[in-house]
Amino acid sequence: MANGNKVLVLGATGGIGGEVARQLRDRGWDVRAMRRSGPQATPAHPDGITWIRGDAMHRADVLAAARGCDVIVHAVNPPGYRRWSELVLPMVDNTIAAAQANGATVVLPSTVYNYGPDAFPLLHEDSPQHPHTRKGAVRVELERRLQQATVAHPLQGSCRVIIVRAGDFFGPTAGNSWFAQGLVKPGRPVAVxxxxxxxxxxxxxxxxxxxxxxxxxxxxxxxxxxxFASFHMAGHWDADGTEMASAIGRVVVHSGGAAPQVKAFPWWLVALASPVVATLRELREMRYLWQYPVRMPGHRLSALLGQEPHTPLDEAVQATLEGLGCVKKTGTDRLGAVLTDPNAPQSPGQLPA
Incomplete structure (x- = not known):
């Protein structure tokens, strides 16, 4: 299979899909992105990405968008944790069919949902996957189908697969995330x-x-x-669950704001509302991931790349809060000197969900 540079990104209107699309574009890739709304196709779009109208639930749409592609980034998920059992597997089956038709590589940004407490606290690429939740069971089956698709089939062909498992996402465009929906409130100064x-x-x-x-x-x-290759990212490890809140506080203060209060997340309110609010009901199911230390060392990734891409925590939090409209935008060239406490322990790495 040739190492071509034409890629289709599914889920490009979301946080991780959009970020991958932009970074691949900037590295010289020919990037196509599929979305459900907008013009039929915009090959001359000013952002340098070819946007194609289509639905990841419709196989014909995915096959048409992926024609001639060398890579398909499968970054599409049901919104708000809802309807996983109905949507997740049909969508990945469509991606697999398109990848096999083109001999393409599928990239899956993945989560720790596949694992239960029996695998904690350190998760390696070969750790046993005994999911604790319904969504975890769906993710295990999703990855099983991807692995099966790498085996050549006389009629369907085969594809290659790269899985990148990480912790809870945060970033300037990660609106649908624990950081943006649980820790702070987008568009408002950080008071708590x-x-x-x-x-x-x-x-x-x-x-x-x-x-x-x-x-x-x-x-x-x-x-x-x-x-079939899987990698775990080390990302930013918050050893006792307080460092992310501390970093947010440092950034807010250095941006001219008052030090925010730190309070426990109101899980009681989630429990109270979950019988009538589907998203909160699904969110409550994942609470166990906040009750145990769960860490991925990322040794395999570092051995391959030499060094995992790693933005210093305060710099990453600054960009995130600016993107969410919680602090005013500033230049980034001074972040390392201004925001990083030289006496503070530095996180060795990073992880989704």
Whole structure:
């Protein structure tokens, strides 16, 4: 299979899909992106991306959009955790069919939902996957189908697969994330930071631009990888569940604001409203990921790349809060000197969900 540079991004209107599309474009890739609304096709779009109208649930749309592509980034998910059992597997089946038709590589930005407490606290690429939730079981089946698709079939052909598993996403465009929907309120000054984790439980975070850069670097090396390759990102490790809140506080203060209060996330309110609010009901199911320390060391990725892409935490939080409209935008050239406490322990790495 040739290492061509034509890619289709599914889910490009979302956080990780959009970031991957932009970074691949900037690295010289011919990027197509599919969305449900807008013109039928815009090959001369000013953002340098060819936008194609289509629905990831319609196989004909995906096959048409993927024609001639070398890579398909499968970054599409049901919104608000809803209807996973109905939508997730049909969408990945359509991606697999398109990848097999083109002999393409599928990239899946993945989560830790596949794992249950029996695999905690350290998750490696070969750790047992005994999911604790319905959504976790769906993710296990999704990855099983992807792995099966790498085996040549006389009628369907085969594809290659790269899975990049990371912690909870945060970043300037990560609106649908725990950071943006649980810790702070987008569009408002940060007066309170809510911490969802149990006291002392470590948690892993993944800065979206770092995840996208990792995916881009892996794609540049894809011809050297096994047909089915999975990697865990170290990202930003919050050892006791307080460092992310502390970083937010440092950024707010250095941006001219008052130090925000830190409060426990109101899980009681989620429990109270979950019987009538579907999104909160699905959110409550994932609470166990905040009750245990869950960490991915990322050794395999670092061994391959030499060094995992890693933005310093305060710089990443600054960009995130600016993107969410929580602090005023400033230049980034002084962030390392201004925001980073030289006496503070530095996080070694990064993780979604």
């Amino acid at each position: 930071v809510h911490t969802p984790g149990a006291p002392g439980a470590g948690h892993q975070w993944a800065y979206l631009p770092d995840v996208a850069c990792t995916i881009a670097q892996l794609l540049e090396r894809r011809s050297t990888l096994p047909a």
